[in-house]
Each structure stands twice: as C-alpha cells, then as structure tokens.
Amino acid sequence: LEFRRVLFRSNRNKRGVTLDVETEAGRAALRALLADADVFISDLLPADAERLGLDYAALKTAHPRLIHCSMTPFGEVGPMRNRPGGEIVLQAMADIWRYLGSLDQPPERLAADASAEAAGIFAMQGVLAAIHHRELTGQGQNVQVSELSGLMAIGTQLHAAQSDDSLRGVRDLVRVRRTADVVGETDTARVTPEERAEQMQQRFHSILRRLGI
Numbered sequence: 001l002e003f004r005r006v007l008f009r010s011n012r013n014k015r016g017v018t019l020d021v022e023t024e025a026g027r028a029a030l031r032a033l034l035a036d037a038d039v040f041i042s043d044l045l046p047a048d049a050e051r052l053g054l055d056y057a058a059l060k061t062a063h064p065r066l067i068h069c070s071m072t073p074f075g076e077v078g079p080m081r082n083r084p085g086g087e088i089v090l091q092a093m094a095d096i097w098r099y100l101g102s103l104d105q106p107p108e109r110l111a112a113d114a115s116a117e118a119a120g121i122f123a124m125q126g127v128l129a130a131i132h133h134r135e136l137t138g139q140g141q142n143v144q145v146s147e148l149s150g151l152m153a154i155g156t157q158l159h160a161a162q163s164d165d166s167l168r169g170v171r172d173l174v175r176v177r178r179t180a181d182v183v184g185e186t187d188t189a190r191v192t193p194e195e196r197a198e199q200m201q202q203r204f205h206s207i208l209r210r211l212g213i
Helices: 001-012 025-034 046-052 087-094 114-137 145-160 193-210
Strands: 039-042 068-073 143-148 176-182 183-192
Touching: 039 114, 046 068, 087 114, 087 145, 114 143, 114 145, 143 145, 143 176
Parallel strands: 039 068, 068 143
Antiparallel strands: 176 183
C-alpha cells in the first residue's frame, strides 16, 4: 500500500492507458498516439522493438519530429544487446557492490533500483538535448540509454573518491557516522549494524513524512 501511494503521488496529472502491442490493434492505437507525441520512451529489447515495428528506424518516417528514447539493459549494439538484465545482474556487473558491506561479508546489493534510476537520469538529459535540437532543426532524434553504462558512469564518481588520498575510502565512508561537528573539527566513529538499521529506519520514515504519507 505504501509503495502504491508513492507511485500515485509521483504520477499525478498523468493519463495512463494499457495497450497490448503484441496485437495489431494495440500497435495501431499506439501509432495514433504517436501522431502528436513529443517523446516516445521504450524499454523493449532491440529485437522486440524491431519485430513490433516500434524501433526508431520504423517510426521516424511517419513521425519525423518524434524523439525516440530507448532504454535497454545493455544498449542497442554489441553481443548483449538482446539480453534481459535484472537489477541484481546490472549492479553486480557494474561493480557497485564494492562500496557496501565489509570485506569479511558476502556482497550486498543496493536497496534502490540504481541501474534504472541512473538510466532515467541520462535519459532525461538526452531527451532534453534532443528537444533543443528539434527546436533548431525540426527533426527528431534517437536517444539510446544503457542501464549498465549509466550505472557505471555513476560509479566513476565513487572510483574518483577512492583515489583521493585524503579520504579513508568510500567503503569506510559509508559505514561511519558523525559524532562531533564543530568549526574546524569533525570526528567519526564506526556504526554498528544495529545503529545502521535504526538510522535507515528513521530515514525511511522521514522520506514518507516528506511525501505526506
């Protein structure tokens, strides 16, 4: 119930329709919607999009101003282009788990769907750039986003932090807490599993309060 409330709150003022694009009627209805659409966002694997006639090459002739944004696990090209990729697989391949847990424990996955969120960030940037390009040229574009590449790009920031000799390492940074914070002086101490669980619980409820739930 709580997640449904967040979903509804995040999608206010939006209209939704369910179409079965495996049927000709569903595809025809979608093409009708695309007639005056600005952006079409798809998470179909490349082979499925091509089979259904919903890839950029198939749509750009009838809709030259359409911005087609394709979000796939491994991108549009390469040997893995048509492989499905779950959140756990993508996080593991991006080596993002190295920043969680400790060396003597099994890997821990990020609780959030980090690869999907990273892809959303880069998709938004690409679509905005494509809209600007269309304003100048009148032509749509194909924006391709790989969830794995997006997560690896986010991970470069963490890699950069680890290269800073003034830091103890990101693995330690995420497992410490601030115990004193005065001008010119900051002390840290390790967080026990119980304390960390309590902190995460407080943060969760804080988020819900800010969302008005």
